[in-house]
Amino acid sequence: MKETQTKLTTNQYVYNAHRSEKMKETQTKLTTSQREAVGLLSVGTFLEYFDLMLYVHMAFLLNDLFFPKVDAFTASLLSAFSFCSTYFFRPFGALLFGYIGDYVGRKVVVIMTTFLMAISCAIIASLPTYAQIGITASWVITACRAVQGMAATAEARGAEIYLTESSKPPLQYSLVTLITVFSALGTTAALGVASIFTNTNIYGDSSSWRIAFLVGAGIALVGTAARTSLKEADEFTNKKNKLKNRLEDNLIGMDEVNEDYLNEKPSVLTSVSYFLIQCARPPCFYFIYIYCGDILKQECGFTSAEVIGQNFWVSIIDLFAIIGLAYLSLKIHPFKILRAKFYLFFITLFFFPITLSYAPNSTSILIFQCLAAMFVFDHIPATPIFYKYFPIFKRFTYTSFLSAVAKLLTYLVTSFGLVYTTAHLGYWGLFCIFIPVGIGFFMSLLHFQKLEDLEA
Secondary structure: OHHHHHHHHHHHHHHHHHHHHHOOOOEOOOOHHHHHHHHHHHHHHHHHHHHHHHHHHHHHHHHHHHOOOOOHHHHHHHHHHHHHHHHHOHHHHHHHHHHHHHHOOHHHHHHHHHHHHHHHHHHHHHOOOHHHHOHHHHHHHHHHHHHHHHHHHHHHHHHHHHHHHOOOOEHHHHHHHHHHHHHHHHHHHHHHHHHHHHHOOOOOOOOOHHHHHHHHHHHHHHHHHHHOOOOOOHHHHOHHHHHHHHHHHOOOOHHHOHHHHHOOOOOHHHHHHHHHHHOOHHHHHHHHHHHHHHHHHHOOOOOHHHHHHHHHHHHHHHHHHHHHHHHHOOOOOHHHHHHHHHHHHHHHHHHHHHHHHHOOOHHHHHHHHHHHHHHOOOOOOOHHHHHOOOOOOOHHHHHHHHHHHHHHHHHHHHHHHHHHHHHHHHHHHHHHHHHHHHHHHHHHHHHHHHHHHHHO
């Protein structure tokens, strides 16, 4: 009984020690070291997403080069397969890079992932087409997309957790949202480059689009070199050492807390809620850029270059919307922002099938793309709040794995599901995907709100 009471006291001490650190005064200004870290992490995220999204937004063109020619319906399935290949191996990548991030360091992860992105871009740039080497081209391009997906998700996760653990609210919300800002900026840059090269493209093996991927490979190599100067934060590499020293000062041994604290796991309800929160963005992204892009090609007669051009302007709206969220999070609690975005997105989605039934033109689609991009319901800018309810020594692994599985399953259901639901229900088939995802998101948001209320 005495031993149990001692262990309880020990764990209470450890918990209170970390809680007291979190509950210190709020932060409104950056320190010098924080500014340096934000710069390196933000630029790195930009580079990663530039390379990742380059193929996504050129898929209308590249799928014709690397996959066999088929009928329109099968082409939609192949397009969905190509898109989802980025997410198939993300759960395994999450476990691998999550382990490295938690036990070795974030710096190692971001350097490794940036280098992998450079290699995959170089392979894509030099890969022969389907017309030249047949199905081998399809398999190689799919493998490269899988590697890119694994690398990008680990890099962004490490950057977000780094900033979460080295800053305090309300500035913390804006800093972590900056990672999303730079990922959106990378997406916009990729769209701009894709638009330039597809508009001047000479179709065939000598296509100028290859230059875009060579540029992406070069940028990623520069990013890899830049990341080597990132100083590893104590919160990542020395967590256990700092805890051990603190415990020794209070005559407490590490063996007393290893089992109960170092291997602490989040509650099942918290894990499920985070999983459902992460399910929200994939169908929104797919609707804005992929689904509407298909409509532009099939209903409005757009070429691949024209679709990319319209998506470029949508991405600019998306970018400014995220910048706006970063600013608003300094003034308004992130959960209030999430609820507002949730309501506005579904209002937008409701009018989409009604409007397109009467005015199926590119201008109408552009308006809905922009509105959806502005109001997309997801975890931004509340990301740090969700992270803090996961144990610090398991945070990278748990959140990475849950997010990877959520995105994989949701993109599979969305990309393949919409092919069938919209074939039978028209544009109203969108709600077969968005209603269950929306319900899960809203209920999960309520769970985290309760945790916040209990901590207040």
